[in-house]
């Protein structure tokens with residue numbers, strides 16, 4: 001087999017869509033698995049859909065997600081940092097993009113930005129005209145609209161009627177001489193029977209040529225359409241496998257005809273299943289976010305998002321129930337044969353679950369760095385807290401306690417606002433455990449106060465020490481026959497302590513809360529609780 005060469009070929013029209021991320025990911029996995037090259041090519045030939053800055057942010061987003069390509073279009077930053085230690089990429093070989101000065105291109109098959117390859121498409125379109133596989137069409141938009149209306153009236157499919165195919169060579173030359181607006185179309189013969197091609201996901205696909213319109217290949221503005229540019233580039237860049245979304249399946253027979261017309265070998269095709277909303281409609285912006293960036297901004301980890309996306313349309317094979325995969329494990333396990341045909345539902349609940357799993361695995365330090373660099377500490381709850389509660393040390397303690405219960409990085413503090421509050425709003429009666437009297441509660445709080453004030457600041461460093469002394473005071477029912485110690489239940493002691501420290505009934509354990517708050521703040525809260533009772 002030829003050396004595997006695959007490409008991600010986005011049209012930069014805004015942001016990186018989650019579907020685009022999946023296409024990029026599968027291409028990346030396939031390339032890595034097969035020791036091949038992953039190329040980033042930019043398909044920017046639709047001038048009407050140009051969005052300022054979109055291309056640069058798209059290339060950046062692929063980096064952020066860790067889908068590092070081997071060849072094609074790069075940002076300067078990528079070349080200097082990510083690729084600094086990659087022998088295959090030589091910054092000295094980078095050429096600055098003509099049309100996007102902040103980007104560079106590296107590789108032997110460049111340029112990799114289609115708007116920089118226009119002369120090539122012209123040359124190949126001309127070849128098609130010369131061989132009769134393509135023809136000039138001078139029809140005005142007015143004529144085409146009338147034709148379309150007629151077809152609608154007669155319930156006929158939308159197809160160009162090949163009117164310009166009957167123009168004589170002289171007529172064509174005359175019109176070209178006066179620069180009459182024109183396009184170049186693909187000439188699909190009515191005699192051409194079925195177009196049959198193999199798809200690595202869908203098996204054999206058959207399409208009747210008569211159902212295909214004479215596709216415009218060169219537009220009147222001198223730009224190629226997607227179809228021509230895509231085929232010319234895939235051929236010239238020696239792409240071996242075209243892995244792309246199912247929405248491109250209807251275009252593939254046109255591409256097959258183009259490969260035939262040029263006498264080129266077509267690459268292998270793999271069309272990835274559609275991404276669906278839970279109601280099985282096509283994943284759309286209306287039903288939620290589709291921009292990768294939005295998910296990161298919401299506090300999803302890039303690793304979790306990639307893992308989740310990997311399973312949208314692929315599974316590790318029969319009998320393998322593994323769901324959590326690192327990128328390296330995905331490379332090892334990925335196989336196009338395990339990509340399925342049926343649409344894949346984008347299930348946010350599953351993403352939440354997966355994200356929580358990934359958060360649990362982060363070290364406190366890493367979690368802190370992620371939360372900080374993602375600006376998730378920039379929320380009023382935290383910004384309005386005292387200076388001590390905003391120190392790195394304090395926040396790391398909060399994160400260590402919250403880590404196992406976070407769904408998203410952005411949730412930090414939300415479930416336990418008492419970590420950042422200076423005044424707790426609760427009713428004094430909440431301090432009483434069950435039917436206990438005020439006096440019993442006071443006694444418990446005083447006891448807690450005494451124990452905690454006897455702990456040195458050094459003792460406080462260890463969560464376990466704080467827990468040990470408090471548990472001892474609470475009595476350990478496991479050691480007494482009736483499930484209580486000295487006739488008391490743990491609740492007598494722990495309940496008032498919890499409420500005094502948090503102001504609520506449900507929270508992480510009071511030891512954990514005391515440990516996070518620190519000695520001074522814990523004692524202060526106990527004193528406030530005692531005051532409420534007096």
Ligand code: GLU
Pocket residue numbers: 009010011043230243244245248
């Ligand atoms: N430019 C197309 C896109 O935006 C590429 C489709 C293909 O991979 O052939 O998705």
